[in-house]
Amino acid sequence: MAWSIDDWPAPIALSVEEARKDFPILQRIVGDGKKLIYLDNAATTQKPQQVIDAMSDYYCNTNSNVHRAAHTLASEATIAYEESRLKLKHWFGATQSRLVFTSGTTEAINLAAHSWARTNLVKGDAIVLTEMEHHADIVPWQMLAKEKGVELRWTPFDLETFELDMEAFAIAVKGAKLVACVHTSNVLGVRNPIEEIIRLTHEAGAKLILDAAQAAPHDRLNFEGLGVDMLAISAHKMGGPTGIGALLINESTFQQMEPFMGGGDMIREVYLDYSTYQENEHMLEAGTPKIAEAIGWGAAIDWMAQWDIESVHQHGLYLAQKTVAGLRKISGMRIFGRHAKGDGAVVSFLHDTLHANDLAAFLDARGFAIRTGHHCAQPLLRKFNIAATNRVSYWLYNTEHEVDEFIAATTEVCKKFA
């Protein structure tokens, strides 16, 4: 029987204890017998058993290529693949829009650059970006700028408040054709004023693409409600598998897009001297698609649908704020971000004298998985005149006790080695 939105139960408030039971990896012992405390969720989240089972079941019982073939397995695989697309459209409030599967957020932004911007921008046009962007939302535009002679305008952010300079944005967006902006910073956790950015962008007659990779784990986003033109997301940062993401596209923008890659699923008819293309999302999904991954992502959305998303957001924010309070008590510790309502559950920090790599190594030896480095946001870090930070990031299965243990271990290491 086909999936319907009624299959999702009424969401209940998050129970961390119940949620944790579905993640076998959280029981892992690492290194010299230390219990794993996984605090690197902004890089990738762990996967619930339901996602692992869905992908395993697909390969055990259904594996087949989708579309076109006239046999039972192909039909079942096609239904499951397209059902996942439908689930995602419902989840993100995009039922009247297009959802193109990509390999992740990076490919989604590259797809927007190749399929929309390359076709619709000409020499002298401008794209507005922010200094908060992930490299995935910088480099594709630099490549396009070089190829097409397009101007890139940068919106700065304040080093004290960690907020975008919206006055500068309002000036930069005038006459621009596209705005590419991160919804929630993967380094600072700051949620940008998306509603104002959308309003100013559309008043200027420009289109907006949002990098929502860090927002999706704790926000359903409501693509059509927000009125965004394009939105890029990854499955693996919200309980789904790696290797798949999506670009959500509103209909008017989709109609202006040209195919990026040719072959496979995107064609309608091929002749020796020309080809015609599919008119739906398949036009932008060349080759055999990510079938098992799409099914796994659909299972992740089913799993997420049991929890009230606002309670998921509140839980992550509470853990982040508790972390900040604990880290502030450590002498010489610098914290990046404001950790206000709406922000992601991400805390970047750096000790004055203990190198980020050394702190991470000492914590790793104690079982803590944290991230260290430039977080693919070198221009952002350069603004602070630093090359790296440490970063902890939470998801719905992290506990208050884990935060306490992390703070205790970090305090101990800093006291001993800083």
Add this chain to the structure above:
Amino acid sequence: MATIEWPEELLEIIDDFAAAFDSSERYEMLFELADDVDELPLSEWTSSTKVHGCQSEAHVLACLNVDGSFHLKGAADSKLVQGLISITATALEGLSLTEVAIFPPTYVEEMGLKDALSPSRANGFLNMFKKVQHEAALLGD
């Protein structure tokens, strides 16, 4: 595999590390060894002393003692990385340039450090070690 006969001072370090309780203790020992290196002052960090492919800013300078034997100066902003440079300096101290050229980097494995080093850090160590051997070879030219 034949057992390698390590220089005596390196062997002592290897034995200490092998006897450590866990990787926490090994990191602690590495951290302390960082202070033992003949430290290359920040003012002498240049593009030619820089170790590429290392997550931290690490620098090494191959030198000769008055008797013509090998001596290594080094430093890094990460003390754990500087600890690895320090051990390497101890391992190679006083060897001939020919001996440096054929010295195996496998002492980190015997110290139980390779498992504790993430792949990127392990690559950084090998990059550092190869640079030291390369610089040593240039001294002999």
